[in-house]
Amino acid sequence: MTDLLPHEKGFHVSWDQLHRDARALAWRLQGHGPENGAWKAVVAITRGGMAPAMIVARELDIRTVDTISVKSYNHQTQSEPRVIKSPDMEVVGDGTGVLIVDDLVDTGRTLEVVRAHMPNAHIATVYAKPKGRPQVDTFITEVSQDTWIFFPWDMALQYVKPYRGDE
Template sequence: MTDRLPHERGFHVSWDQLHRDARALAWRLDGRDWRAIVAITRGGLVPAMIVARELDIRTIDTISVKSYNKQEQGGLEVLKSPDPALMEDGDGILVVDDLVDSGRTLELVRNMYPKAHFATVYAKPKGRPMVQDYVTEVSQDTWIFFPWDMALQYVEPYRGSD
C-alpha cells in the first residue's frame, strides 16, 4: 500500500447529499425563534439558503472571512461584516457554515457575536467545540470535496490499472 497525501483522504459530497444534509441540519434547528441567518461565505451560502427555506427565515446576511489560500490555512481576515443593527450581540442569530475544520473562523465570528448560535453541516474534531449543531463528523485528516469545487472526470482505480 502506498502512502497517500493528506488531501487524498477525501469525502466527496454531491449536490444531492449536501441538500439532504443541510435539510437534516434545519430539522435539528427547528422549534427555535431565529431572528436571522448569517452565512459564512463562501461555503456557508448554500447550506444557509437551504436552512432558511426549510425554516421559513427571510432575513439573511453574510459575513465574509478569508482563511484559506490554495488549500493552506493562513491568517484570518474579515472582508465583509453583517449589518450591525441586525446582529447586536448575536442573540437570536443563526450562523451557518458548510464545515468547521480547525475552528479558527468560527472562533473569530463567535468572538464578534458571542450570543449567536453556530451550526455547520460537517464538523472535524478540532473545530467541533465551536458549533452547537452539526450533521456529520469526519476525521481531521479528511479533505471534504464540495460539489462547487468538483467536475466530473475519470478517476484511476485505487489499485491501478490492469
C-alpha cells in the same frame, strides 16, 4: 500552519448529499430559536456557508439573511482568518436569536473570529472535524481531521476508466 495533519483522505460531497445534509441540519434546528422556537436571522459565512444557509433559511422560513466574509484558506493552505465583510450590526446585534451557518468547521479558527463578532449567536455547520467541534453548537456529520472535504462547487463530473479494459 504546521501543526495540522496532512489531508490524506478525501470526502466528496455531491449536491444531492449536501442538500440532504443541510436539510437534516435545518430539521435539527427547527423550534430551537429563542422566540417561540423561531430564529431572527441567518448569517452565512461566505463563501462556503452560502448554499447551506440558503437551504436552512428556506426550510425554517427565515427571510432575513446576511453574510460575514471570512477568508482563511488558499486552496488547502491555512493563514490567519480575516474578516473581509461584516453583517449589518443593527440586524444581528450581539447574535441573540441569530443562526450562523457554515459548510464545515476544521480547526475552528474561522468560527473563533465569527463568535467574537456575535457572542450570543448559535453556530451550525453541516460537517465538522474533531479539532473544531468545540466551536460548533450544532452539526450533522463528523469526518476525521486528516480528511479534506470536497464540495460540489469545487468538482465536476468526469469520465472514469473502467477497472478492466483498454479505454
